[in-house]
Amino acid sequence: xxxxxxxxxxxxxxxxxxxxxxxxxxxxxxxxxxxxxxxxxxxxxxxxxxxxxxxxxxxxxxxxxxxxxxxxxxxxxxxxxxxxxxxxxxxxxxxxxxxxxxxxxxxxxxxxxxxxxxxxxxxxxxxxxxxxxxxxxxxxxxxxxxxxxxxxxxxxxxxxxxxxxxxxxxxxxxxxxxxxxxxxxxxxxxxxxxxxxxxxxxxxxxxxxxxxxxxxxxxxxxxxxxxxxxxxxxxxxxxxxxxxxxxxxxxxxxxxxxxxxxxxxxxxxxxxxxxxxxxxxxxxxxxxxxxxxxxxxxxxxxxxxxxxxxxxxxxxxxxxxxxxxxxxxxxxxxxxxxxxxxxxxxxxxxxxxxxxxxxxxxxxxxxxxxxxxxxxxxxxxxxxxxxxxxxxxxxxxxxxxxxxxxxxxxxxxxxxxxxxxxxxxxxxxxxxxxxxxxxxxxxxxxxxxxxxxxxxxxxxxxxxxxxxxxxxxxxxxxxxxxxxxxxxxxxxxxxxxxxxxxxxxxxxxxxxxxxxxxxxxxxxxxxxxxxxxxxxxxxxxxxxxxxxxxxxxxxxxxxxxxxxxxxxxxxxxxxxxxxxxxxxxxxxxxxxxxxxxxxxxxxxxxxxxxxxxxxxxxxxxxxxxxxxxxxxxxxxxxxxxxxxxxxxxxxxxxxxxxxxxxxxxxxxxxxxxxxxxxxxxxxxxxxxxxxxxxxxxxxxxxxxxxxxxxxxxxxxxxxxxxxxxxxxxxxxx
Numbered sequence: 001x002x003x004x005x006x007x008x009x010x011x012x013x014x015x016x017x018x019x020x021x022x023x024x025x026x027x028x029x030x031x032x033x034x035x036x037x038x039x040x041x042x043x044x045x046x047x048x049x050x051x052x053x054x055x056x057x058x059x060x061x062x063x064x065x066x067x068x069x070x071x072x073x074x075x076x077x078x079x080x081x082x083x084x085x086x087x088x089x090x091x092x093x094x095x096x097x098x099x100x101x102x103x104x105x106x107x108x109x110x111x112x113x114x115x116x117x118x119x120x121x122x123x124x125x126x127x128x129x130x131x132x133x134x135x136x137x138x139x140x141x142x143x144x145x146x147x148x149x150x151x152x153x154x155x156x157x158x159x160x161x162x163x164x165x166x167x168x169x170x171x172x173x174x175x176x177x178x179x180x181x182x183x184x185x186x187x188x189x190x191x192x193x194x195x196x197x198x199x200x201x202x203x204x205x206x207x208x209x210x211x212x213x214x215x216x217x218x219x220x221x222x223x224x225x226x227x228x229x230x231x232x233x234x235x236x237x238x239x240x241x242x243x244x245x246x247x248x249x250x251x252x253x254x255x256x257x258x259x260x261x262x263x264x265x266x267x268x269x270x271x272x273x274x275x276x277x278x279x280x281x282x283x284x285x286x287x288x289x290x291x292x293x294x295x296x297x298x299x300x301x302x303x304x305x306x307x308x309x310x311x312x313x314x315x316x317x318x319x320x321x322x323x324x325x326x327x328x329x330x331x332x333x334x335x336x337x338x339x340x341x342x343x344x345x346x347x348x349x350x351x352x353x354x355x356x357x358x359x360x361x362x363x364x365x366x367x368x369x370x371x372x373x374x375x376x377x378x379x380x381x382x383x384x385x386x387x388x389x390x391x392x393x394x395x396x397x398x399x400x401x402x403x404x405x406x407x408x409x410x411x412x413x414x415x416x417x418x419x420x421x422x423x424x425x426x427x428x429x430x431x432x433x434x435x436x437x438x439x440x441x442x443x444x445x446x447x448x449x450x451x452x453x454x455x456x457x458x459x460x461x462x463x464x465x466x467x468x469x470x471x472x473x474x475x476x477x478x479x480x481x482x483x484x485x486x487x488x489x490x491x492x493x494x495x496x497x498x499x500x501x502x503x504x505x506x507x508x509x510x511x512x513x514x515x516x517x518x519x520x521x522x523x524x525x526x527x528x529x530x531x532x533x534x535x536x537x538x539x540x541x542x543x544x545x546x547x548x549x550x551x552x553x554x555x556x557x558x559x560x561x562x563x564x565x566x567x568x569x570x571x572x573x574x575x576x577x578x579x580x581x582x583x584x585x586x587x588x589x590x591x592x593x594x595x596x597x598x599x600x601x602x603x604x605x606x607x608x609x610x611x612x613x614x615x616x617x618x619x620x621x622x623x624x625x626x627x628x629x630x631x632x633x634x635x636x637x638x639x640x641x642x643x644x645x646x647x648x649x650x651x652x653x654x655x656x657x658x659x660x661x662x663x664x665x666x667x668x669x670x671x672x673x674x675x676x677x678x679x680x681x682x683x684x685x686x687x688x689x690x691x692x693x694x695x696x697x698x699x700x701x702x703x704x705x706x707x708x709x710x711x712x713x714x715x716x717x718x719x720x721x722x723x724x725x726x727x728x729x730x731x732x733x
Contacts, residue, residue, distance in 0.1 A: 009147070009167050016137055017144045019094065020078050023109055024142045026100055027077060078109060080120050081135040085153075086160055088130050095120050113230035121196035128152040133164045198570035199224045203232060203511075205566035206537040212598040213586070213723035214577030217540045218515050218693055222257045224538050225513055229263050239510025239535070241266040244274060244528055246516040246692045247441075248281050253694055267509075271520070272441040274527055275448045280439040283689065286711035288432045291425045292442040293521025295553055298449055303416040305453035306340055309396055310406055316356075316390045320380070322366030327359060332394070335359055344455025345398060352395045357381060397457045400450035404443070408433050445523035452530065509535050516692050517541035521548055522557035529561025537562065544590065544597035545720045547689060549712040575600040577695050582729045585610040586722035593708075593715045608728055615703065615733020620653050626700045626730045627654065627683060634727050636697035637682050641721045643706035644687045650702060651685050688717040691724050699725035703733045 080095035099111035110117045123131040132153045138146040149166045151157065157164060198220050201207045207224065209217050225243065229236045245251050248270045258266055272280035284292060291297070308314070316327040327335075335355050339348040357378055364370060364377065381387045407413050413426050421429070432440070439447070512532035514520065518541035520528065539558075548554050575583055580602040590597040615622050623640070631638045642650045686694075688707045701707070701721055708714040722729065 008165055012147050012167050013144050020144055023078050026108055076139045079137050082120055082131050083133040083164055085130040085156055113227045122193055123152055125152050132157050194572055195220045199227050201568055203228050203536055206562055207568050209540045209570050211572035212542055212600040214575035215572035215600050216576055221513055221538050221540045226258055226263045236510050237265045240508050241511045242509040242531055243268045243513045245270055246519055249690050250693045271524055272444050275444055278444055280441050280444050282438055282440045284432050284440045284442045288428045289442045291428055293523050295522035296420050297523055300417055300420045301449045302453055312393050313390055321369035323364050325360045325363045346457045347455040398454050400447045403450050445527040448527040511536050513538040515540045518543050518546035522553050525557035525561045544595050545716055547713045573600050575602040577726055578602050578723055579604055579606040581609050582725050590719050595719055610729040613732050619733055622732050623702055626732050630698035630700055630728050634697035638698045639696040640685045640700045641691055642702045688721050691721055695724055697726055698728040701731040704731050
């Protein structure tokens with residue numbers, strides 16, 4: 001009987017292989033056509049006129065985009081087949097990562113995002129949607145390795161007498177049981193109905209996807225991004241799609257998902273990379289991070305952006321004809337307040353000269369000065385090196401990094417922080433900014449806040465320059481006074497008044513996707529919110545996993561970032577990642593420590609209960625033994641999760657781990673670290689926060705109590721750690 005089943009499975013695989021071979025031939029032909037289009041486009045550019053160049057650019061762009069899609073989708077391009085009610089459609093429908101037509105322009109492969117493919121995910125035995133059999137093709141490159149069938153309408157199969165054998169154990173369980181590697185894979189072949197609803201939700205407003213660990217929130221959100229790009233490509237490619245994740249580790253983990261679905265028009269950035277030109281990976285210690293992340297910092301930074309540049313002059317004195325003209329501290333303060341009331345600081349640079357000249361002209365009383373008039377007065381002062389040097393030093397163009405550096409001065413920090421941050425918090429900030437420390441992830445939103453408080457340095461347009469020269473521009477003389485001197489004198493060495501490459505007023509993204517949203521601090525919400533004022537959003541999170549200690553403050557900042565947008569809620573309730581044994585262990589911990597956790601249903605059992613091992617008397621030896629056993633028993637990745645203070649220590653233990661066959665046969669080629677999670681390493685050392693959004697075949701948790709004690713939200717962090725494993729979980733010490 002078993003031989004008959006095996007023979008039938010082989011026949012079905014062979015039949016599907018014939019179709020897949022046909023698809024790959026068409027894929028090669030499509031790639032050849034795209035390359036031919038690119039060559040033709042380049043030829044158009046040699047026509048010698050502007051129209052030919054435009055045609056060249058358009059043709060080469062479209063060809064390159066199509067080639068990128070074909071290359072990205074090459075792995076497992078065909079994954080699904082639908083056998084419909086023959087009265088509706090007698091031919092099978094094949095579903096793939098991209099759409100393809102044959103030489104006669106008939107549909108050969110349906111793109112998984114197309115409406116015709118929706119029933120592949122939506123059909124169930126209760127509501128088959130006229131689907132009799134759903135088949136998932138398991139492929140390794142162009143080779144079909146197996147098929148998994150689901151019979152959705154047994155009654156209709158019997159009525160039609162169709163020859164549709166049912167093969168395999170079910171696609172979802174087959175997918176869940178496979179070993180993990182170091183990157184996230186698409187679930188395009190096994191999307192479930194509740195996930196599909198979130199993926200295909202309307203493109204406007206905010207789609208909020210919630211659910212406990214392992215329900216597929218991240219991968220559903222990424223498939224949603226691919227779906228939106230497919231359905232409204234012009235909007236989302238021209239505006240851009242920004243995907244924000246908690247860390248560089250996480251971003252490298254997910255970076256292959258969208259390209260595997262045929263999409264490359266996205267910007268993937270960790271929270272330390274959201275601001276253009278800035279990249280930070282270091283985290284501040286929890287107490288410092290709590291201060292920098294608080295909404296209070298917005299007021300502190302607004303105040304510091306209004307301060308006089310440290311070391312700048314606080315007075316100016318000159319003799320003009322019969323008068324001594326003075327700008328003292330009080331008068332300069334009034335001028336500063338007047339300028340700041342008109343907008344952001346750097347935007348006022350063109351007005352500085354006139355504001356100072358106005359204040360000085362009002363002091364001219366002598367007959368000789370008044371007879372010459374205001375225009376001559378302006379010319380004389382703008383030719384006076386001492387005045388120009390004073391103006392440039394008193395109101396220089398400011399950079400956000402420079403202004404953030406002012407806060408290293410305890411006196412200035414105390415002045416701007418009065419009533420905003422306590423003396424204790426000020427000491428934490430001073431310590432974090434001392435020495436030669438690089439920017440932290442928590443500093444990036446502060447830089448962004450200052451960039452917006454300071455504003456861009458304005459650049460003159462060519463039209464303004466031309467009109468100034470002719471005097472035709474209304475107030476042209478004033479414009480010349482404001483800009484000519486500033487262009488020539490007000491830019492200190494190494495600076496330029498030319499327009500920046502990225503203006504902070506830009507709001508470039510059409511869609512913003514935020515993963516692990518429960519962890520964003522109020523300041524991070526302000527930073528991300530600026531990039532999505534006119535965008536649609538996808539927000540993914542689970543409050544029980546939050547590492548931010550004041551959820552009400554974060555919720556208020558999130559509401560401000562999304563102000564005016566309709567919110568569509570989707571809740572996922574099935575845990576596909578963890579075995580039921582592992583998740584029962586994690587859920588019991590959550591209940592024991594009082595976390596208000598969303599507890600999804602785990603659908604898979606392995607029979608492997610989590611192990612709790614003592615770490616005494618030798619923690620190093622106990623850890624090595626646990627890692628060796630875990631790596632020897634699972635075929636995929638192993639995460640070693642440690643308290644942040646022990647990361648270097650544990651990395652040292654494992655770097656000197658002897659390659660003994662009895663330890664972990666074939667498992668240890670190298671040991672990675674949280675700083676370099678990509679590559680071939682199967683075993684990686686991570687802190688609790690590093691594990692956000694990741695999953696491993698096996699997890700070894702070293703000193704879990706210390707992870708819990710690391711911060712005010714340590715219990716939530718440890719709960720996250722306990723839900724990262726798919727097969728084996730061991731705690732040590």
